[in-house]
Amino acid sequence: MSEAQAPLHHRFHLNMGPQHPSTHGVLRVILEMDGEYVLNPQPVLGYGHRMQEKMAEARAWPGFYPNTARMDYAGALHYNHGYCALIERLAGIEVPPRAEYIRVITSELNRIASHLLWYGALLLDLGAFTPILYTFDDREQILDILEDITGSRLTYCYFRAGGVSRDIDDKFVERTRAFITRLRSRFPMLEKLVNGNVIFLKRVEGVGIIDKDMCQRYGATGPVARGAGVPYDVRRAEPYSVYPEFDFEIPVGENGDSLDRFLVRFKEMEQSLRIIEQALDRLPDGPVMAKVPKKLKLSPGDVSFAVEAARGELTYYLISDGTEVPYRMRIRVPSYSNLSVLPELCHGMLLSDLVAAMGSLDLVIPEIDR
Amino acid sequence: MRQTEDVQRAVQAVAVAVTPVEYGQRGYHLLVELENGRVRDFARIMHDQGYFIGFVTAVHVAPAIEVRYQFAHFDRQSRVMGFTTVDAAGAVPTIADIFPGANWHERETRDFYGVVFTGHPNLEPLILPEEDVDLKPLLKSEKNLKDAAAVRWPEPKVAEDTAAAPAAKE
């Protein structure tokens, strides 16, 4: 069925969202359809836009800490990390090594939590209800660990320019180690239940193929690019924090289809566990907060900082005019670029495949509507 | 570093000024000042060199709004920052056909600043509702508006001679 030949009177519009079970938030996609074939999906953004960039321009820079977590509720610590590191880069603050290690450990825990959430949500999109409860079970363990150290379960406000707001204790180390063992023992179960399932494989194999060229043109990063065989990971490409000290692999896919993106994220969880293990083994002693003046004026100029968030490259770009208040803040969020692939990706696809492809992009809507 | 030099050479032809900057301090490698009309040429070079689009944004400074482009590379550590000012009509040529990923960034910039991207295939409001098209929420008020020079890095005094050398050659 060639969609180009579809006569005009066969075409109709289908509104998917803003309230739809598989748009994971208030995303609306206007689908131009021919029968069950999607001809032209056009995402409509802005239903939950909070103008975070304007908020950043309206308050002294420490006042933006809590906002960072509200952009990506599934991977809030990466947003914390990017912002704090940006300020550190601009102000030339040296972070104590212990704080950097804590940042890496908690960030990677958060990455796993985010991937576990996505894992369940994708399966939910594909109509399997049970895996999300299994992954939530594991994710709860991470949230408990992080709650104990950061004080909140989801919208963390833990990192500060110059370090972290609270030191970790032996209990944290112990619980994290226990969690690593636990999650490793859970992977085979998930593999049996989902990764090998013939219905699942048929739903994602060859669906939504994104190649390297497409990633480049759209700026798609993170697991979407890695699924397309591009070994681009900001942790490697532009090393920040103490990531260069750890030994980890960057899993890549071959075909760039939904299955590859799925497998990349699945393998990434194991790599994150490896990083956490190494960091726990080598955790240095010392302070967790550098000396930062109470009132710190940002020197004029522009500065950019990229981190690898759970969904891809997150770049904070700040233009300062020499006061405490940022003059302009731009946040390049990974889901935004990843979603913009959709019209080209899903052209001529079945509606069911669109759901699978969109699920494999791992969209977090508040991040897009920041 | 040598790879950055390659790009530098390629970009030199279309840019007003190309300045390599200290990555550890600013988070990118190359600052490229562009003429309004050469943005597309710049984007094409970036595309041919294998860069992917980071973001497109604007900043409201006096005398004219600046539009900024960030590109990064999948295979090498190189981040390029391009900027240009809008013309008298508040317009900049679009790069959405070279980098489709810039499409939404440009629409968003149009929403927030009113910058018109000439040649853009679909410059409809992306985030703002249709009735608020002219809200331009990120424009600075008269009081807060700063001069373009006020948001630049102060010229490092020691490095001035070395930085000026390639520019003089041109």
Next chain:
Amino acid sequence: MMESLMPELIRMVVAAVLVVAFVFLNAMIMGYLERKLSAHIQRRPGLMEVGPHGILQLLIDGLKLIGKQLVIPEKSDHFLFRLAPVLSFAPVVLPFIVIPFSRKLVIRDLDVGLIFILAISSLNVLTILVAGWSSNNKYSLFGAVRSVAQNISYEIPMLLSLLAVVLMTGTFSLQGIVAAQGKIWFFLIQPIAFITYIIAGVAETNRAPFDLPEAESELTAGYHTEYSGMGFSLFMLAEYANMFIVCSIATTLFLGGWRGIPLPFGDYSGIIWFFLKVYGLMVFLVWIRWTYPRTRFDQLMNFCWKYLIPFALVNVLVTAVLVKVL
């Protein structure tokens, strides 16, 4: 004239009341089982609040649904929209007439019992089409169209698999088929037919992994998107009753019907075995639903044409030859 008709009439009224009551009861039992089983599969307790282990929850849910407003979309076809849920009820009540619950317990043992059931239950697709069409909602229409295509194509393997049994027994009467399973249950002789029938049955009842007509992640709720309150619950009742019928045919044709180790209730003891088998099968369907993802539409069709129909067809041919030779 009247005198001779009266007992028959009373019998029919009693049967009708019992059947309708049973359809409701069955939905409650299955609703409870489904929610409880899915909960334990997902390692949570499930219903716990109303009554011991939440056993009365479904009663409360039913009352709530009855009390709810039936919202009728303004631009829908009001008459058909109201008619569809009621209509969905008829094809699931009628097959109960011929199902042999026990040696003596059957409302009417028709000679063409099997054909009667299949004919009536294939009407089910019509009500879904009516519901989807009259809602004037694109999602509903998608659901309805999918359902029609799916039900019609899965009727073929279903019939073929049942035909194998009919060839062996030489009768369409369900009691006759049960009687023929005195020595050995047919699922041992006809495993391919049994498996084909179960798969086709899952598709016929629109249950996961073949629940495309109501795929909530794609079509919100498919053909009953616009239905609320009792309209929605009638569809639910119909779905569970449909499951019951599909499973009771499987029991009757493949699992020996009401046969089992004799219990001290005389000719009526078979009903216990019958219900045990039927609910066992239904629990299996629930188990499947909470394990697998949903198939895609073309894959569903491919599976039917590439696997189910060839296998069922070969099975029928082999059976026919063997019946003739032996």
Next chain:
Amino acid sequence: MSKKGYFTELYVGGKSLLVGLGVTFKACLQPIVTVQYPREKLDITPNYRGHIELRRDPESGECPCIVCGMCARACPSGCITVEGEKKEGEKGKTLTVFALDFTRCSLCGTCVETCPKGAIDFSQDYNIAGFTREEFHYDLIRRLEERG
């Protein structure tokens, strides 16, 4: 598709489905992992960051607040109001108003970190509900007195 592929696919696919059933069956027999919330409650971590609360100095039993207003200034959403007055014969100011507008608080903890005297602490309240916005305008001094 070759004939071999046809049957292999059927076998592999069928097997994977059976394996899946095995996983859910095993899970069905394992104990449940959730808690019945209003009946059972999990202990909340002592590090939990609820809304802020004034605290007493364990030695003197008094609230060490010196009405410097650092917390109010540090708050990103401006949800803290601190007022004090100068009393005769006392050094420094005495706290008269310490109000928190919890509807705007985002629980970042900046106020607690900036307080030079450690007069503010996080509460452990997490299941807070109300019918009006005013119910979340807390008078922290009164709450401190009520706690005794």
